[in-house]
Amino acid sequence: DVKVTQSSRYLVKRTGEKVFLECVQDMDHENMFWYRQDPGLGLRLIYFSYDVKMKEKGDIPEGYSVSREKKERFSLILESASTNQTSMYLCASSLEGAQGHYGYTFGSGTRLTVV
Amino acid sequence: RKEVEQDPGPFNVPEGATVAFNCTYSNSASQSFFWYRQDCRKEPKLLMSVYSSGNEDGRFTAQLNRASQYISLLIRDSKLSDSATYLCVPNNAGNMLTFGGGTRLMVKP
Numbered sequence: 009d010v011k012v013t014q015s016s017r018y019l020v021k022r023t024g025e026k027v028f029l030e031c032v033q034d035m036d037h038e039n040m041f042w043y044r045q046d047p048g049l050g051l052r053l054i055y056f057s058y059d060v061k062m063k064e065k066g067d068i069p070e071g072y073s074v075s076r077e078k079k080e081r082f083s084l085i086l087e088s089a090s091t092n093q094t095s096m097y098l099c100a101s102s103l104e105g106a107q108g109h110y111g112y113t114f115g116s117g118t119r120l121t122v123v
Numbered sequence: 124r125k126e127v128e129q130d131p132g133p134f135n136v137p138e139g140a141t142v143a144f145n146c147t148y149s150n151s152a153s154q155s156f157f158w159y160r161q162d163c164r165k166e167p168k169l170l171m172s173v174y175s176s177g178n179e180d181g182r183f184t185a186q187l188n189r190a191s192q193y194i195s196l197l198i199r200d201s202k203l204s205d206s207a208t209y210l211c212v213p214n215n216a217g218n219m220l221t222f223g224g225g226t227r228l229m230v231k232p
Contacts (some may be wrong), residue, residue: 028227033147041219043177048224049224050222050224050225051167051210051222052224053219056219066219098166098167101221109158111169112167112169112220113171114166114167114168115166116165116166117165117166119164
């Protein structure tokens with residue numbers, strides 16, 4: 009089975025800190041994604057990447073950046089954490105064929121609290 | 124119109140009941156679909172892929188109605204462990220997956 013590993017399950021950070029969320033997948037998937045999930049708002053796409061060193065903005069990229077230096081690793085960076093970035097962050101990876109994705113596999117999530 | 128619409132529920136059903144919920148989608152070009160299951164405070168997990176008119180896996184049946192642009196998920200003989208949120212996801216080639224807000228199911232003893 010594909011495994012997607014997020015480095016931390018719970019994080020507490022202070023306002024203004026630079027925060028790094030790491031995600032690693034072990035099945036050589038081209039595509040990787042970062043979502044945040046908030047009650048009543050569902051899953052919202054922050055950034056995604058189709059290949060090494062490639063990144064694309066999702067629906068809510070403001071306040072975030074990403075890095076993909078190696079195929080298996082996709083990092084989400086909060087440049088200056090704010091309380092409205094308190095959320096559950098989910099990383100996912102996928103393989104894509106001619107008919108679309110073969111489904112996403114998610115990591116177990118990082119619950120970030122900014123105080 | 125939202126790309127994916129689901130009744131948020133909750134659907135409260137007794138153990139052993141059959142329950143069905145629908146998902147409507149706006150992109151008529153969607154070729155296939157996924158149903159994901161998400162437990163409280165956990166990540167979504169792929170429950171079922173639907174590539175043609177439907178799919179069946181044990182107690183779970185997904186049916187696709189392309190003319191009306193909806194997909195349904197039927198759960199027979201509900202178990203307590205089926206309590207979760209079910210996310211409908213159209214799969215459009217070359218595009219991102221767009222997740223519905225989910226339908227919450229609560230199975231009661």
